[in-house]
Amino acid sequence: MTATGITHQVQSQYERHPYPGYPLWIPLRWQDGYIGASAFSRYLCGEWRESTSSSMQRPFLLAGCGDTQMAILRNLEPASQSMIGVDISPRNLRRTRLRMWRSLRPVDLRESDLQSYLTACMNESFSHIDAYGVLHHLPDPSATLAEMARCLPPGGTMRLMVYNTPARQWIQGIQQVFRSMGLSFHDPAHVATAQEFLQTWCHLSPPLHQRCTAMGPSILRHTGRFVDTFLHAREARISPQDWMQRLAHLGLTPAGLLDRYGEWDAYPNPLWNCPSAEEMEKRAKAGAFSQNLELFLCKQPGLTARTTQVPRRALFSRLHLRTPPTLWFSFPETYALPLWQRMSIWWRYLNEVYGGKISELSPHIPLSAAQRLARLGAILPRGLSPALRTSLEAPMQEKIHTRERMPAAKIPPRDMRFLLDKAEIILRNQKNLTPRRRFLLGRRIEAVQYLIEK
Template sequence: MSDSQNISAKVAKLYDTYPFPPEPLLDEPPPGYNWRWNWLAAYNFCTGQKAPKQDIRILDAGCGSGVSTEYLVHLNPQAQVVGIDLSAGTLEVAKERCKRSGANRVEFHHLSLYDLEQLPGEFDFINSVGVLHHLPDPIRGIQTLAKKLAPGGLMHIFVYGELGRWEIQLMQKAIALLQGDKRGDYPDGVQVGRQIFSSLPQNNRLVKYEQQRWAMENKRDECFADMYVHPQEVDYNIETLFELIDASELEFLGFSNASFWQLDRLLDKAPELMERASHLRSRELYRLIELLDPEVSHYEFFLGRPPLVKADWTADNNLLAAIPERNPCIDGFPSKCIFNYDYQVINLSEAEVEFLQKCDGQATVGEILAGVDFEVDGVSKLLKQQVIMLTRS
């Protein structure tokens, strides 16, 4: 068995022992939404316009217990979804989860990400959350994914960040030292880790970090094991992250938590520093931000395969001719107080509510404005907030 196969076998054993994520199985669709798993919302975020088609193929690469797969099916009612995972035990949980919730447009394959060529065709949307950083060769992994992405397609990736996981790395190493030749016995690792936390002083840095950020979810052994006794983990910083991204030969479309990567939230009181930073390239700026705010425990971002046309609605005539629809990932409408795609509260005016009620995907912005007391600047605001998405007429 090669080193890569040996690592993969250890990873599969972990998830056979502790299927992950451990969310309960429901006899109904999952609650709410994650906009990153909604094709229309994600495409709008990446390109500024509604996707040209909805009857797409979606790959959930490393689907685990099917939490993401279930959402991908329910949030994309015209899509066909394929889920793959290395762990046979976890895959059985995914199948049962989707069966119980009525997510019936999905097929599962017990397959390593490295063996994706065994699946026919390409995919319009590839989701891979928490997978690449557990591979023995993440670059080979992302290149394998990229080969299966169709032209005009999107890829959503989630990988760990080293700066925000420093304390986690220390605990991982401590547990491994105390386990000795019992490494790979995951229940023993969980027991050792919990005993360490219960024995350390309450003012210990590792204890405080665990209690502040992870203690609630780590009550579940599945979560604790995934965090502290995983046999394979690669943590990234901005520099190594973009080495991974560049290896895919895909286009970087942006971080999904775009507001975090705005320097003015950190240095708005120092205009002279902001001026100095204005000369930095985008990757240098990202690096500066994470160095100044080293809480980044993960990176979540989109990649795309050209051609991907980015819409420009700055000219009023283009905006007036566009056809608006409400973003599928808003909650609470037609109330004046709604959640946006990212579950942030937005308070709408009566005029905004009236405009949004007429955004039915048929009339243009200009046609709607002719019948309501609302201005084109207000439409631009709703577009910036991603409350609406637009299609060229």
């Protein structure tokens, strides 16, 4: 397919299934988006970046903003920070406007293909770029990444989330199964059939069920998320090592990797010491690193200044009235922390990242909890004593939190037969049934099952 064809297909997918597509009346817990705020990336990258006040005045670009991200991040940015959201789907942008109808803060939403939009931008147009889950859906991710790098000034920052290709082999396998059945995102009946088939498969295969629910319990039911994962029009396959090489080539230095699931507990804090490309690749291939690559990048490090200037907010803002991000206290080491301690960690974070005011870390926080919080960005290294910094940087003392894989449980032959029969019925209903297609579909289903049980 040509680049235009791919872009058209992707646009048509998001027009039918906006992302993430949560109901418009649902209030967003926008403080949970703290990690996407430009202040977070700037502060994390601060030790490397040369920041000038003029670079701060440049806009923040939200590349492929979907239908909620602007509504979330606009609340986390100072009112003086201008923001531009670009998305190829008019429906996503309409939904963003509806979510933000009461917001007094101006936003600039542009309906455009990202590559075309960036090509028309001047060098060094943005101070920060957020590209969360978009590059791997483009016809030429490298070309767009290069444009994004060009549009950042030295010291500019970026948050990039891209798929961890080696860890998604089983998802790619399921995508192939649906393609062989002739199912696509275009037809709501096809989507419902695919959902029902995968639900049955999960019912028969507990390891598959575990993998799907690890991606969020709603993945099998929520149409937008289901299509985005299993029926996507385009998913470029680029390994972590390739991404890291491309970033290095463009002068984008990774400051850190967010470890949402405690997969790097046996290693030094990856948010403060980004693992090497080889390590990521090795662990991804071994199945020990399955989350997406969520990287914080800085353009051309090693310049002169070692200070950070972030657009300052008042030391007390409406952020202080929110409860802290849920991610921080969803781990065994942190969920026992009492509310007063949670609030004090949150306020300390806000005062430091937004106000530049660093205060002592409470000595009452257990070490394992502080280590976990440091891995999630709730505690940042600046201002810590060297001893505390070293202990928060170190591998977790006890590897408490792990997403243990289920012991390999083979699907019984009778259940496999049932699944293959069901697949055959779908193939027949799609008027796609030939002996060859039936044979290939069977082998694809078995191959996915093998990958899951491995």
